[in-house]
Amino acid sequence: MVKAIVGACWGDEGKGKVTDMLAEKSDIIIRFQGGSNAGHTIINDYGKFALHLLPSGVFYNHTTSVIGNGVALNIPYLVKEIDELVSKGVPKPKILVSNRAQILMPYHILFDQYEEERLGKNSFGSTKSGIAPFYSDKYAKIGFQVSELFDDVLLEEKVQRICEQKNVMLEHMYHKPLLNPEELLATLKEYRDMVEPYVCDTVSFLHQAIKEGKNILLEGQLGSLKDPDFGIYPMVTSSSTLAAYGAIGAGIPPYEIKDIITVVKAYSSAVGAGEFVSEIFGEEADELRKRGGDGGEFGATTGRPRRMGWFDCVASRFGCKIQGATQVALTVIDVLGYLDEIKVCVGYEIDGKVTKDFPTTAELAKAKPVYETLPGWNCEIRGIQKYEDLPENCRKYVEFIEKEIETPITMVSNGPARHEIIYR
Secondary structure, eight states: OEEEEEESSSSOSSHHHHHHHHHTTOSEEEEOSBOTTSOEEEEETTEEEEESSSOTTTTOTTOEEEEOTTBEEOHHHHHHHHHHHHHTTOOOOEEEEETTOEEOOHHHHHHHHHHHHHHGGGOOOOOOSSHHHHHHHHHTTOOOBGGGGGOHHHHHHHHHHHHHHHHHHIIIIIOOOOOOHHHHHHHHHHHHHHHGGGEEOHHHHHHHHHHTTOOEEEEEEEEGGGOTTTSSTTSSOSSOOSHHHHHHHHTOOGGGEEEEEEEEESSEEEOSSSOOTTEEOHHHHHHHHHHSTTTOSBOTTTOOBOEEEOEEHHHHHHHHHHHTOSEEEEEOGGGGGGOSEEEEEEEEEETTEEEOSOOOHHHHTTOEEEEEEEEOOOSOOTTOOSGGGSOHHHHHHHHHHHHHHTSOEEEEEOSSSTTOEEEO
16 A cells, blocks of 8 residues: 655645654655755654655664655765664664666755855745756756666766766856866765665565555655645746655556645745745744744754744645645644634635635735634643544634645644644
8 A cells, every 4th residue: 555645835744743653554665756955853762853865764673765766866965864863873774775766966056056146136045955956957868867876987978978068057157166077976986885785676676565565655845835837836846746746756656646645734834935825924923933843943954944824725725636635634733722813814815806726826926815713722732632632622723624625634733743643
């Protein structure tokens, strides 16, 4: 059985915790897109961790973690992340890296920084992890595939060709130091030695696992609104964040994905630039940010303060729809316990008309939130394990959201730790 865990909105919904929890009953966990540009924060018996490339199931002895072909593979980062886990007492996880995954190169990170610098105030708010240049190269067919590391002749020829091309841009567009082919080749050979123990034909491995009836979990990064096709383009990421892409980014048949758990946050948050209709500012935002998540709402990769907002039914319903959500995990509801009343965005007003459909970015820029106000529950709900034991106004809030997003909420997370979750 294959399940996917994906985000409904801008990312930062708490997928790491939910994956970590569901990994307990899984055999294989697969990262199928993105790179080390976003993180998942996990709190368990070993401590608190921010994972970036590794799937969130690495804390169990019985699981195999797969880095799929759709991932932007930063090899030194992967090795560093494995070493960090082991140094904190986590048993060394079993990790497989697809021989078809492509390698994020040091120059991708440089080009990301140079481009944001060049754009100035029009920059994309990138994490500067090299993701956009990496995927640009992949689709321009000038990326390095892991399998190519093991062919010296091919590698040498390719390094020369790519340096010629990149150096034209470095010299004439960015006015920055040029790439040295010898140095680049040496780096790639270092990468080969680092990654060799993990490389395998993950497609054959996964097809065999499906035949054997193994439980497989696809772990997505970011959320629906950061998808390059359906998100707030151009302020999006550079790989598809949708569960459907899991079939491609992992190399499994699409019809095998039977369950799509979409993680929805009980309020809104976002890192980076882009349209955000229910955003709040000032003291109201500061208070929510301070109380949010575990230790506050700050990006797991950048440490940047997240932008805060009230729950957005329009965005969340759209996010669940394009993910094909079969069930929803609603997270961080415990954070809202300090409020006497809670606003919920139920529609967008665009040019005097109210819509409940999520528009394209140009229209989104004109949207004003239409709010409904619900009564708060004004108490601490961490530690509650049964849904019926939640305060009535808290249950009403969950049921209001469920009706609006048109997807069953089967899990309600009321704390950051692995087992602080209520099943409905």
